[in-house]
Structure formats: structure tokens, C-alpha cells
Amino acid sequence: MRDLLPREVELRDSASAKILEVYTAFGFRRIETPALENIRLLAGSDGGENEKLIYKVLKRGAKLESVTPGRDDELADLGLRFDLTVPLARYYAHNHAHLPDPFKAIQIGPVWRAERPQKGRFRQFTQCDIDILGLASEVAEIELILATCEAIITLGLEHPRVRLNDRRILAAVANHCGVEPSRHAGFFVTLDKLDKIGREGVERELRAEGHAESAISRLRALLWPSDAHGRRAPHGGDVLDRLCREVPAIEPFGESLRTVVRTVEPEAGQRFDLDFDPTLVRGMGYYTGPIFEVAYAEDAAAIAGGGRYDRMIGKLLGREVPACGFSIGFERVILILQEKAGIHAGERQRIVVLFDGTESLPDVFATARRLRTGGQVVSLTLRKKNLGKQLDDLADEGFGGYVVYQRDVASPQVRPLVRRSLKAARETQEDPA
């Protein structure tokens, strides 16, 4: 877990405000669920690997005392949520009577996973999801893709690229290759490694897992008809049309994806791409229909991903509710924004008023108030002995100007503060030697 310094929080706050603004304009509304959920809900949620990483909260009082000795699995009754989708399904099952139909939810909040710490992975991190519940039409997919891409572009990440597939198309491809339904999941896991190990790597691994040679050659004939190499199969609308011709079972799902592409493309203009990709898999087992993922620049890892999961809510509610969601990888986006120069939240000028202990405090505070009414951030600070060092420190902290309080000067002049690094750069520049 980590502490966030002011500069980090300001960037995060600014980013989530921009995302929220876009999502709100698309008619989504923010909800909140508690951090703690019943441990049974979390542990029985098809969450896969994540279920092993749940932080469990100890029972209390008499409940704790009545735990059977040695039964560590009985010690906890609550757990910290590991994602926002399982709590959303529980939330909808509880609150649907008070929610519009269909319901368009925004969730931005922390989740917890007891992972081994590594670069860019944290045990508490923020997720940022939109979901549409109660809408079976591809209108849901279209709105999610438009809103998510708009948000990403608004953050300053230009020209994102969306890959689109359908779990049912993947299943039809596996069937076409003669893979038994019970082995589909493993088949997809291997196919999902394409961008890491390439076509030959996928074929090698399928072979090692005991898939028939005929399955491998049918897969190659279908996805790589020109025997291309590389870490991506041929993709795009023409490929979808060809797959529909060669595997007729794909056609109804293909037609739905075509509607998505035809509707999104004029909205996207030149700002983002949307592309059918028959090898997009997405990890989660709960997807039931279209799936999508967003890539940015040359990054291999996705910055957003989602899909349709029509059967999750039904398990809690007793009747099926169609559902579709899109999640921005908030921590990854923040890392990218931190690396991009010049994107900072604190665009307002920050001014510091310096004074010593001898002046009239009411006058000092009145001066600060007058400066503040101009919309500026104004902070008061006692003058230190070494004023030069103090001014350098204040500049490095991000203050852009300072005022030394003087009695009887109602509108003092704000003088500029320059960061040490910039000062040094300027001095080097100005030095003709």
C-alpha cells in the first residue's frame, strides 16, 4: 500500500473529475458501495484468481469465540472488495427497485488485493467502471465504447484503439476447430498469449497441451489464411466477413458487431479506431457476449477493457438481467499521465504571503483574503531567517508567486518564484562560457 503525496492526489483528482464529467454527460450516474462485503459473496463470485487475494476481516466478540478451533476458514465474515463488478451485481440485486431501468452506473473507488508488491501493482488501487444494467441491445456496447473513448481522449491520451470480439465468436471458432466445449477455456487462455509468444508460440503450446494437429491447422487456416507470422492475426471488417462466410454459426454475432462498428465509426471520426480482432479473449470467465479492450500508443497492455456479462446478476436476483461494462485501468492511466510532461492539475496560480510574528494578524489575514478573491490559491507562511532558501523551497513546492507583507500596503505586488531546476537551467543558458 502506499501514501499519496499532494502532487499525486492532484493529478488523480483532476483525472477522475475529467472522466466523471464525460460519463455524466452520457447519462451515467455515480454510485458507491461499501468497501466491505460478505465473505461468502466475494468467495463465490467467479472471480477466479482474485478470490485467492481477498483481505478477510476477522469476526468480533462472541462470533469469534464460537469459531471451531483449527477452522481458519471460519474466522472471517467480511472481506474487502477485490473489484467493483461483484459489488455492483449485489448492489443491483438489493436496490433495483430504487434504480432506473436500464441503469447506467459509474463507480470510481478503491479495491484491495493481497498481491505481491511489484512495479505498478498496488495492494490498494483505484478502479473506474461504467456499466449498463438491464439493456440487452448493442446500444449498451456502443454507449460504453463511445463514453470510454471520449473519457480517455479528454484525459489527453490521444487516438486510443479499441479491439472488439465476441465470446460466442470465439466459441464458434473453437467448435469449428473441433475443440470440445470442456476444453474451450484452456484453448482461449493459450490464444490470449498471441501478443506475447506469436503465432508459432501459440501453436507450440496448443500442441503441448494435447490439442489435435487438425485443430491447430484449422485454426491457422481460419485466422492466418496467408500463413502470416507476427503477434496479431489479420483483423478488421473484411476478416469478420470472411469468418462469417467460413463459419456460418458466427453470422448472428458478426452482424451485431457490424452494427456496433457502423454506429461508433462516424462518432469516432479520426479520433479513435475500432477494429474487429478474432483473437481478443479477455481473462474473466463471466463474459457472455461482446468483449472489448483499448490500447494506447505502443503499450502492449490494455488501458481499458470490458464486455457483456448477462448471467452474473441472475445468480443473486433469481431472474436474469442483461449487463455490460467497461473499466478504465485508472492506475495505468495515471502512470502514463505522470510520464507525459506538462499535464498537471494545479493550474491555478499559487501565491504565498510571508510575514513575521510582529505584524498585526488581522491585517495580514485581510491581505491574504484580498489576494484570494482574485481566484488564486493563497497560503500564509511565517518568514524564516534565510529568506533566499525559503523562497527557493516555496518555488520547488510549486508556489508561483510571493508577497512579503508590509503594513499599510493594501494591494501588495506579487513577485514571481522560480523553481531551482529552472533557475539553474536559465543560468546555464545565460552563461556564454
Place this chain on the structure above:
Amino acid sequence: MRDLLPREVELRDSASAKILEVYTAFGFRRIETPALENIRLLAGSDGGENEKLIYKVLKRGAKLESVTPGRDDELADLGLRFDLTVPLARYYAHNHAHLPDPFKAIQIGPVWRAERPQKGRFRQFTQCDIDILGLASEVAEIELILATCEAIITLGLEHPRVRLNDRRILAAVANHCGVEPSRHAGFFVTLDKLDKIGREGVERELRAEGHAESAISRLRALLWPSDAHGRRAPHGGDVLDRLCREVPAIEPFGESLRTVVRTVEPEAGQRFDLDFDPTLVRGMGYYTGPIFEVAYAEDAAAIAGGGRYDRMIGKLLGREVPACGFSIGFERVILILQEKAGIHAGERQRIVVLFDGTESLPDVFATARRLRTGGQVVSLTLRKKNLGKQLDDLADEGFGGYVVYQRDVASPQVRPLVRRSLKAARETQEDPA
């Protein structure tokens, strides 16, 4: 714990944005600490009753297996934070090298306490604190009071009233009454009940606890010289001056409070009151100097409170760091705002575009986009069979206008939507019977 519906989240988001805006203008900067802290930090923090309410997180793997059987106190290594002050002290001790001096922090975030649920109390709730670390002068108290009152007024809670006292004045009063230092804490706890049980009640309880009759009569002579009844002692600047004359040990702390009042009053103008109150106690044991509390309207309970705690950080850092903080009771403020009519976050007009499945989706989405560029919130919805009921539902959900999509109409007319309750009220009004 509770789920928050969209309307609740919108009010909360709007309130915290307003608070954040004011605090930022005063030069405070937001930080974040993780929800989970080391259990030893939490359990050894002078947190009083709150320490009993910690949600403890179970150890994992080998660590859990090596717990001595029967030693339930060894089962947890992490806990959910029960306030934002203890984590702030830990944060400052860890990160002070990267923080300005003095450091002005904003924290808005959830805390957890395993309390019995009751009206207005939740097991997960939001706290909203500002703190100034590293500043021993009363400039800190003044900035905290000004910023907090400004934030409260900006929320629409007009004319808050601040009560001000000093822990050291309370100690001097207790000494003056002949109460031994070891019994001060209990003496203050009883005095703190004044607004519930009145002067006679306090005296009765002090007597029952075995305080000398002379202590009780000296207290009455000092705080109620005219033998007044009621749930508040005489208060204000004149009372402070009199106390300083009668108990000279109070004078240095009295002079400091006078500086606070003299500086805050011209800033407050007619917008809020600041008043010395010799019976203000504040619960927390960690306060070391000035303490303050804000009342609103006729509510007995405070909506904000704080004070100086100069010794907390020293315990973690090894050197003392002066510290002073002010916390807004966020949940209480939200309850007040919910009760006040007409304060709603979603001031932007929300429009819904209705369409059926037969139209060209690209055209429908283009219509929505054109409406959205006007700054409005625009949501797309499939038209249901019973359009009248659907329009009523949409109005009740907060939509203010609707458009029925029509082919070849590029700029459709937005028609108003009226909530069922308002409709009914109008019909009653218009009905001359």
C-alpha cells in the same frame, strides 16, 4: 454499511467538491493514505473508545498458520483506519522529507468503526479533515477556523457559531478548584455534559464522583458568578478577561485566544460567530492547547470540531512536531443538506432521447451527440410500449426533458418532463372543486 444511490452520491460529491474548493484556495493540499494500517499503530494511538471498534484483517498464509492456538490477538496484522488523524501522523512521520514545512493537509475519505448501527451512524463513513503540521503559532488555529467556516457557509449552512477554549485553561480552572491532576480527565468528562444535564446536573454528578464541596463551589463561583442556571455558562470576551484576572495562570493562554478572536472577527463579519466558552471540553485525550467546535442552527451536536495536538507526531517521529486540525462532520452535514429543500447537485439539465429498435443507430447517436455538445446530460433509452408511464418514470428519475427521435429531424425539440408529484400538485391546484 450502506449502499449509496445516485442522488445521494451526487449530493455528497457536490458537497465535497465545494469544501475542497475552499480548502484549496486557502493553500491546503489533499493527500491520501491507505485504508489499511498496521494493527499496532492503530491499537496504540490514544484513540480511546475507537480502538475497541477496529475492523481487524486476518493474517495470510504461513503467518496465519504460525499463530499460537487460542491467541486470537495474534490473528490480525492489519486494521481498517478508524479516523484520519492517526494515519496522518504516521504519514507525516514517513513522508515529511517530501512535504512542505509547515504542511497544510486536506483529507476526505472513508473510515470504519464496528459500531452498533443506529440512526445517522454508519460502520463506514466519510471524514473531512484539514490539519496544519509544523506551525506552533496561533496562525494555524486562525487559518483552520477561517477555512472551515468558509467551507460550511459555502455549503449553504449559514451563520455557523464557533466555540473556542484551551485545554490548558481547563486545567488551570481545575487546579483553581483544587482538583488533583490525576482527576482532571474525569472532571472534564462531567463538565462536558453541561449542555445535556445543566449546571445543577454537573454539580450533582461531581458530588457523586466524590469531588470536594469546596471544588464544586469554587467552580460555580468562577463560571456562574451570578448563580445562573441553564445549559451554558456565561461566555465571550468579558468572561475570558474575568477568568484571567481571577486565575492568573490562564493569562498567557487567554492572550493567545484573544489574538485568534481579534483576527478572525473582522474576517467573519456578520457571517459567523466566534466566542470563548470556558466549558468547551472536546472528547479526545490527545489535545494539548486550543480546542474549537462549530454549532449550526438549533442542533445541539457539533457539525465540526478540532484543536491542537502537539505531541502525537513526536511519538512516531522521535521529535515533536506542532499540529492542529479541524474536522467537518461530513455525514452530519450531508443529513442537514438532505433535509434542506432545494439543494441538489444535478443542476445541469438531463435529457433523454427515446428511440425504437428500427431506426438507424448511427443517426440516433449523432442526435444524442448534438444535444450533448450544448453542455446537457444526454441519455439514450429504448422506447417502451407504455410511453406515458415511461415518461412519468423518467421524470421521477430526475430527467427534465425528452426527445422522441425522428428520422430526418437534425435538431429535434426538447419537451419538458414533469415529476408525478408536481403533476399531481398542479392538478389539485387547477381543480376548482
